[in-house]
Amino acid sequence: xxxxxxxxxxxxxxxxxxxxxxxxxxxxxxxxxxxxxxxxxxxxxxxxxxxxxxxxxxxxxxxxxxxxxxxxxxxxxxxxxxxxxxxxxxxxxxxxxxxxxxxxxxxxxxxxxxxxxxxxxxx
Numbered sequence: 001x002x003x004x005x006x007x008x009x010x011x012x013x014x015x016x017x018x019x020x021x022x023x024x025x026x027x028x029x030x031x032x033x034x035x036x037x038x039x040x041x042x043x044x045x046x047x048x049x050x051x052x053x054x055x056x057x058x059x060x061x062x063x064x065x066x067x068x069x070x071x072x073x074x075x076x077x078x079x080x081x082x083x084x085x086x087x088x089x090x091x092x093x094x095x096x097x098x099x100x101x102x103x104x105x106x107x108x109x110x111x112x113x114x115x116x117x118x119x120x121x122x123x
Contacts, residue, residue, distance in 0.1 A: 043062055094112060099113065
């Protein structure tokens with residue numbers, strides 16, 4: 001799968017080998033998050049008064065972990081769709097290629113580093 005299509009007047013910069021490695025990383029992340037969600041859903045409730053208090057805190061942590069895992073899983077699946085559609089590696093805001101180094105660290109990234117900083121500053 002080649003991602004050397006022209007976007008505006010810029011060609012994306014990912015070789016087939018780099019794209020394949022990123023795609024494999026995304027597949028591994030998807031499997032990890034799916035397993036994490038299965039384990040969080042399977043955690044048994046605890047009985048007893050002191051255990052119920054501890055269980056309430058543990059339940060809150062599990063709920064937050066599950067929400068985070070679902071969010072990352074959604075981002076990973078969106079990145080895999082972008083690969084399949086030939087739109088991977090392009091910033092959703094400025095439409096410029098996302099640096100390969102950034103994608104190697106955050107393969108599900110939707111924004112280049114500059115646009116990500118702008119988005120975070122606006123929060």
